[in-house]
Amino acid sequence: MREEIMEILEELRPDVDFENEKQLITDGILESFDIVSLVGELSDAFDIELRVEDLVPDNFNSVEGMIDLINSHLEDE
Amino acid sequence: MQINVLEWLENTVLKYGEKTAFSDTENSISFDQVISTAKSIGTAIAERNIINKPIAVISGRHCYTPCAFLGVVYSGNFYAPIDGTLPVARINQIIETLDPALILTDSQNLKMLDRISFSCSTEVIENINQHEIDQKKLDCIRRFSNESDPLYIIFTSGSTGRPKGVITSHHSLMCYIDAYSDVLKIDSSDILGNQSPLDYIAAIRDIYLPVKHGCSTVIIPKSMFSSPALLFDYMTEKKVSSVGWSVSALTVPVALNAFDHGKPEYLKKVCFSGSVMSCKVLKIWQENLPETVFVNQYGPTEATASCTYYVVENKVNEDDVLPIGYPYKDYKVFILNENNEYAAVGEKGEICVSGPALALGYYNDHEKTEKSFIQNPVNKSYRELIYRTGDIGLLREDGILEFHGRMDRQIKFLGHRVELDEVEGTAMTLAGVDECCVVYNKDKELIILYYSGEATAKEIAIEMRKSLPGFMIPRKMIKLDAIPKLPNGKTDIIKLKNM
Numbered sequence: 114m115r116e117e118i119m120e121i122l123e124e125l126r127p128d129v130d131f132e133n134e135k136q137l138i139t140d141g142i143l144e145s146f147d148i149v150s151l152v153g154e155l156s157d158a159f160d161i162e163l164r165v166e167d168l169v170p171d172n173f174n175s176v177e178g179m180i181d182l183i184n185s186h187l188e189d190e
Numbered sequence: 191m192q193i194n195v196l197e198w199l200e201n202t203v204l205k206y207g208e209k210t211a212f213s214d215t216e217n218s219i220s221f222d223q224v225i226s227t228a229k230s231i232g233t234a235i236a237e238r239n240i241i242n243k244p245i246a247v248i249s250g251r252h253c254y255t256p257c258a259f260l261g262v263v264y265s266g267n268f269y270a271p272i273d274g275t276l277p278v279a280r281i282n283q284i285i286e287t288l289d290p291a292l293i294l295t296d297s298q299n300l301k302m303l304d305r306i307s308f309s310c311s312t313e314v315i316e317n318i319n320q321h322e323i324d325q326k327k328l329d330c331i332r333r334f335s336n337e338s339d340p341l342y343i344i345f346t347s348g349s350t351g352r353p354k355g356v357i358t359s360h361h362s363l364m365c366y367i368d369a370y371s372d373v374l375k376i377d378s379s380d381i382l383g384n385q386s387p388l389d390y391i392a393a394i395r396d397i398y399l400p401v402k403h404g405c406s407t408v409i410i411p412k413s414m415f416s417s418p419a420l421l422f423d424y425m426t427e428k429k430v431s432s433v434g435w436s437v438s439a440l441t442v443p444v445a446l447n448a449f450d451h452g453k454p455e456y457l458k459k460v461c462f463s464g465s466v467m468s469c470k471v472l473k474i475w476q477e478n479l480p481e482t483v484f485v486n487q488y489g490p491t492e493a494t495a496s497c498t499y500y501v502v503e504n505k506v507n508e509d510d511v512l513p514i515g516y517p518y519k520d521y522k523v524f525i526l527n528e529n530n531e532y533a534a535v536g537e538k539g540e541i542c543v544s545g546p547a548l549a550l551g552y553y554n555d556h557e558k559t560e561k562s563f564i565q566n567p568v569n570k571s572y573r574e575l576i577y578r579t580g581d582i583g584l585l586r587e588d589g590i591l592e593f594h595g596r597m598d599r600q601i602k603f604l605g606h607r608v609e610l611d612e613v614e615g616t617a618m619t620l621a622g623v624d625e626c627c628v629v630y631n632k633d634k635e636l637i638i639l640y641y642s643g644e645a646t647a648k649e650i651a652i653e654m655r656k657s658l659p660g661f662m663i664p665r666k667m668i669k670l671d672a673i674p675k676l677p678n679g680k681t682d683i684i685k686l687k688n689m
Contacts, residue, residue, distance in 0.1 A: 128651035128663065138413045141275070144660060145415040145442040146604055146635070152446060165419045165451045173416070 114159075118179055121154045131176055138170040148173065155179070161186040193337035194360050196263055198402045199225055206378060206404035212253035213428075214409040219253045221404065227257040227319045229328060232264025234318035235292065236327050238311075241266045243291035244343055244553065246284075248274045248299045249315060251409055255388050256397045258294055258315050259342070266331035267291065268340040270355065270553075271389035274299040279657035281306050284345050284353055287554050337361035343553050344391050346491050347662065349600070349609040351616065355553035356391075356491045362547045366494040367398045369518035373485060373499050374432060374459050380405035381456070383430035385415065385439045391491045392463065392605070395434045405432075415439055418448035425454035433457065434487075436464035436605025444471045449478045463487035463496070464605030466593070469510040476505050488514035488593055491607070492562065492577045494547040497523045498591055514583070514593045521545050525585055526578070530567040533584065538594055541583040542566075544576040601630045603637060606661045613637065613654075613662055620645060620653050625673045627681045628664060639664035640686050642672050 122131045129142055137143045143151070151173070152163050161183060172182040192198060199221070207222040219227070235245065245262045247269045249255040255271075262269040270288050272281060274295075285293075285308050293312045295303060303312055341360045345353040370376070376399050384407050386392035396407045408428045414421040421443065440462055443449070460475070460482055467486060476484065489497035500515025517523040522545040525533040533539035544566060551559030566574040582594040599610040614628040622645025629638050639650070647667035654663050668689070674682040 123648075125665075126651070127648040127667070128655045138416050141412045143416065144604065146438060148416045149442055149445045165446055165448050168446055169417050169420060170413055 114180055114183065115176065117158055118155070118176055118183075121151070121158060122176070125150055125154070135175045137175065138173050143173065155183065159183050159187065192364065194263075194332065194335055194339075195341065195363065195398060195401060196260070196332070198364075198398070199228070199260065202401060202404045209378075209404060210406045211400045212256055212407050212409065214252045215411055217253050219257065221400075224257050224260065226323070227254070228260035228264050229323045229325070230321040231258060231261025231294075231315065231318050232328055232331075233324045234313065234321040235262065235265035235267065235294075236324070236331060238292065240291045241331070242339070243267050244270050244288050244340075246270050246272050246288060246290040246293045247295075248272045248281075248293065248302065249296040249388070250274065250298050251388060251412065252296075253409060254296065254315060254319070256407075257319070258296075259397065260401070261315075261319075262294065263341065264328055264331070266335065268342055268357075269294075270343040270345070272345070273387055273389045273659075274302050276659050277656050278305050280353070280659060284355070287345075287352065287355055288343065289554065335360075337364070338550075340550060342394075344389070344491055346391075347600075347607050347609045347612055348558075349598070349611040351612050354555060354558060357550040357553050358494055359550055362494040362549065363394060363398060365520045365545075365547045366496055366518070367395070367402055369520060370395060370434075370461075370496070370499075371399065371403065372519060373501065374434075374461060374483075376403055376405060376432065376459075378404035380432045380459075381428060381430050382407045383425055383428070383433045383435075383454075383457075384409045385433065385435045386605075387412075390606075391495045392434060392436060394495060395461075415442060418443035418446050419451040422448055422452050422454050426452070426456060429456045430454060431456050432459040432461075434461040434463070437462050437467045438464070438604045440475060441468070441471050444474045449474065453478050457482055459483050459485070461485040461487050461499075463489070465602035467512055469506040469512065470508045472502070472512070473506050473508055476502075486512045486514060488591075489543070490577070490579050490581075492549045492579075493521065493543045494549065496547070497521055497541070497543050497579070500590070511592075513586070513590045515590055517591075518547075521547050523591065525583055525591075526567065532568055535585055535587055538582055538584045540597060541579045541581045541591070541593075542576045543579065544574055548575060548577055601637075603630070603635070604661045606659075608637065608662050610637075613639070613658065613664065616654060616658055617641065617650065617664075620650060622646075622649060627673055627683065627686055629683060629687055631687070636666055637662075637664045638666045638668060640668050640670055640673060640689070642670050 203221045210218045211221045211224045296315045343355040348354040384396035484502040486500040498514045525539040527533040527539040566576045610628045617626045624643040626641035674685040676682045
């Protein structure tokens with residue numbers, strides 16, 4: 114899963130060091146516009162439905178946060 | 191007649207001194223505190239014997255930043271807000287053009303000064319915000335001020351690769367704020383939700399509407415615009431009643447289904463600007479906030495952020511196109527055709543603006559000022575400066591103006607003005623880029639760089655980040671063996687767009 118997410122992120126923003134950045138939202142590295150694309154791509158790739166309540170900084174500040182978020186959805190479904 | 195924004199502040203303090211003027215997630219500040227902080231900062235700057243000079247203000251997204259701006263005004267100078275998170279190369283370009291007499295920074299941006307180049311002195315806001323006020327000195331400065339004095343300089347993308355500093359006077363700003371207040375019916379009971387970066391033109395409403403009316407501005411953290419459920423909850427908690435946002439700030443919550451979660455319960459007035467609003471998006475806002483007034487604003491920084499407004503009268507259909515409406519009060523807006531004559535009703539031409547809201551020009555750039563702010567070609571009888579917006583428009587039979595795109599390669603992305611030539615020029619300077627072309631895909635809202643050369647997309651993105659703000663970096667970079675050409679040697683943009 115990690116590799117797949119990294120691939121999506123690298124394509125979205127090749128200039129960002131996603132391995133080491135842990136404050137992607139809080140520090141404003143990802144723009145709101147990036148989040149729109151990212152939510153679409155992650156939903157498609159993992160066949161999950163992200164709700165607006167999922168879109169909080171903790172879930173998108175780091176790749177780890179995104180993995181946890183996706184896992185919680187996969188378990189529910 | 192009032193001729194200085196500080197007169198607004200002083201009147202407001204008499205009526206609403208204890209009321210909150212500005213707040214952020216950590217602090218809030220009353221009008222009484224705003225005026226004393228601004229006077230302290232103003233006195234401290236004045237004691238350096240700086241007068242009628244630009245002062246760069248590098249300060250974060252918090253409630254003391256507007257105080258620093260107003261402090262500069264008290265000192266008899268004008269401010270140029272600079273976002274400390276911009277790339278160093280960009281800040282250096284701005285500082286070089288501005289040639290400030292002083293750089294004023296908050297403590298969180300202090301470290302940043304080590305990385306930029308400048309020759310003036312610096313001052314930290316926190317060190318002078320309680321400085322002893324010298325009222326006599328401030329009074330004396332005011333006596334020598336007039337309404338044509340510059341109030342601020344805001345930098346915007348320039349096609350030659352250098353940002354341009356648009357100078358706005360007290361009078362222009364006051365004209366705009368008055369006109370906007372009339373349309374949106376702003377009064378002391380309003381609570382404004384600030385979205386715009388404080389160094390950006392759209393923020394002038396969030397700064398000066400409280401100063402004029404005694405209303406309050408809540409500075410919303412940037413990260414909330416990526417978390418629309420939190421954003422809506424926060425707006426409801428703060429009872430935000432009125433916003434002036436970029437189109438993209440209204441589009442993102444819709445794209446992320448924020449209304450499934452709730453809505454900003456108290457929001458009654460919404461003005462949007464910066465780019466063309468999709469009626470698909472507006473329809474969803476209208477359905478969820480049926481009592482709210484929506485206003486489409488159009489206009490460039492060179493005319494104090496604006497020219498025209500359109501109050502959306504009916505519930506829109508998805509495929510409607512909003513007009514840009516009527517000129518704001520005290521603005522002259524008209525269409526010139528290719529022959530430099532007033533266009534007939536229904537005839538397309540360039541949207542032009544004149545009147546007191548016209549900027550004083552581009553700071554330290556006589557050449558560009560002369561080129562952009564010109565004598566009205568129709569008026570042979572007396573001096574009348576106009577600004578040609580570069581936008582195409584037409585006047586309808588019913589007196590309403592419509593917008594029909596750009597004449598050049600300037601686009602609007604995330605509410606910011608972007609010159610594609612500037613992006614292209616920057617890419618061309620990079621090692622490993624032989625040829626390139628930047629195009630804008632309007633439907634997908636993507637800036638795309640096509641290039642040939644050895645560099646990888648990642649290398650280009652990282653290099654570009656060093657000199658351009660984030661919103662100017664192409665979101666897609668496509669490597670080609672060669673850039674397609676027309677027989678005359680120019681880039682075949684049509685072919686590129688279809689690739």
